[in-house]
Amino acid sequence: MAYTEEELKKELETKEYEYGFYTDIESDTLPKGLNEEIVIAISKKKEEPDWMTQWRLEAFKAWKEMEEPEWANVTYKKPDFQDISYYSAPNKKPKYNSLDEVDPELLDTFKKLGISVDEQKKLAGVAVDIVMDSVSVATTFKKTLAEKGIIFCSISEAIQEHPELVKKYIGTVVPKKDNFYAALNSAVFSDGSFCYIPKGVRCPMELSTYFRINQAGTGQFERTLVIADEGSYVSYLEGCTAPSRDENQLHAAVVELIAMDDAEIKYSTVQNWFPGDKEGKGGVFNFVTKRGLCEKNAKISWTQVETGSAVTWKYPSCVLKGDNSIGEFYSIAVTNNFQQADTGTKMIHLGKNTRSTIISKGISAGQSQNSYRGLVQVNSRAENARNFSQCDSLLMGNLCGAHTFPYIEAKNKTAQIEHEATTSKIGEDQIFYCNQRGIDTEKAIALIVNGFSKEVLNKLPMEFAVEAQKLLEISLEGSVG
């Protein structure tokens, strides 16, 4: 017979994290704890110039004075910041020219993830910069990009090779004192990606980075900086999974995007970090600050599929500074078991005729809590600003929750702001209809969820959309009410 709700619940509980394994690559780890010496040590290990070290120290000073924010609709045991090791780099860290030279164990890790580097290479037009445990260990397709003058490398490399660009832009969109987690990241960021697209250049391929938290008890502090010079275009993909660990892992990334006049940046994320076990223990804490700045006629689109993490706190935002600039946010957030997500966006309209679109799809199952929090702010000088927001929630079962917190601050009378919200439940009739056509309950849910999420999935680049669909299916296996 088909599933009863009871059976489904049981199956849901026994679902273990698929990618819960741990790669045994030797690494060089700093002692636990955080103080000025550690900050200096990180900077030293990375052979950074003095201005970078000073910048980190200023951030650290600011962080020490700050309090962890409490306003999000999540509850968790606060991390002990002195019990985390702030730096871990794979020991063998030569730069590879070809993937054949990469540590076979690392390649194996990617195979287990079902996104083997081999496969990725085959995916036409995808350059992959793999960030594993804080240090980039492989970069491909660099040459093709270099021919167009595009810089795509780890942020550490950029600090060495292109200090003038890093110095000029780092912290300009997310200031180092912006918030608690951003300040922490600014002090201790280990690595991340850097990307610069020169004037008028259209990046010929999707730039892609796979992040993965690896060392036990190692916080991850990625720092990403993407600069699209005037009239350029780039599509950037970020995806990640993490191994199962017993203690909470902290992740506090900062992503800064700069789209100069007439430039466009598409930033897509598929995130699948360890959500915690059935009691909600041991998942990743994901506190991320992502923000983009649009100059005149520029456009930034954030697209994200969030299925992982025990606690997610994330608001990719756009500062629409230039006239006629456009900000977009497309999001699917899935929570299951005891996951908590408080996510959304901020659209800050400063320029005239600026436009923003927000499409948020929240899917909650189990006993999870899924909150959308969005701010649309229209400055007094932003004539004719327009925003459209749509927040849809899909519930499975009676124990989960969906919440919507839209904030609107309009200081200009010409602003047009629209907000729509819906909440629906996967109905037994829908499931039975699918069953009757030979589609089992598991697959039926996947079908319904994919249908619900379609507007956002459609915004993802092709290869990523397929992966994202698989992820949605995996993360909702066995959940129905």
Added chain:
Amino acid sequence: MLEIKNLHASVEDKKILKGINLEVNAGEVHAIMGPNGSGKSTLASVIAGKEEFDIKKGTISLDGEDLEELAPEERAHKGIFLSFQYPVEIPGVTVTNFIKTAINESRKARGLEDMPANQMLKLIREKSELLEIDRKFLSRSLNEGFSGGEKKRNEIFQLAMMEPKLAILDETDSGLDIDALRIVANGVNKLRGKDNAIIVITHYQRLLDYIVPDYVHVLHDGKIVKSGTKELALELEEKGYDWIKQEATV
């Protein structure tokens, strides 16, 4: 093919089916008629395996195999198809994607590979032409915003695509205009063959003008109170149900 013996079914302790006996052989078309609320849709749902209904007594078997332990999708894999009286909406899932999934899941259950895309395309083209369905219609979300008639035509499109062994049509005629009725009936008749059987649930004779039944049954208060041939439907059309209700209570 289908054998129902002394079937009693309830929902939340409310008795709805109260001893149904019905035998449908391959090659036959049976019509089931009866007043509103008599249990026609319930019977269809119980055959298809809807969990909501508890079978209190009796058996249902298909080709000698007891259906009771089979999940609805397993029954579908065995060739049972229900054209719903009220088809549900699935936002964001296109008609094409839905039917593709349905066909491939059924194939998987039979140990077959996915249907190759070109073959699927050919089949879709053929069946949509048969039912005079506009190509644009196939890219719309399943049943979302469909008119009543479009929903019914879409059900029969799926039926034509899946070529089931036993098709149950629950008031497929309601909501169809006169032309659509003819087109849909024509589609159903194409399915008729010596290996298939069809159960048509309807209130009106006009559908039976097109899909001519071998047998007509009247369901009243959870029981089949009268069975006959196609002439019975004509008689009902003329006289209504009162005389049957009276006969049944005598």
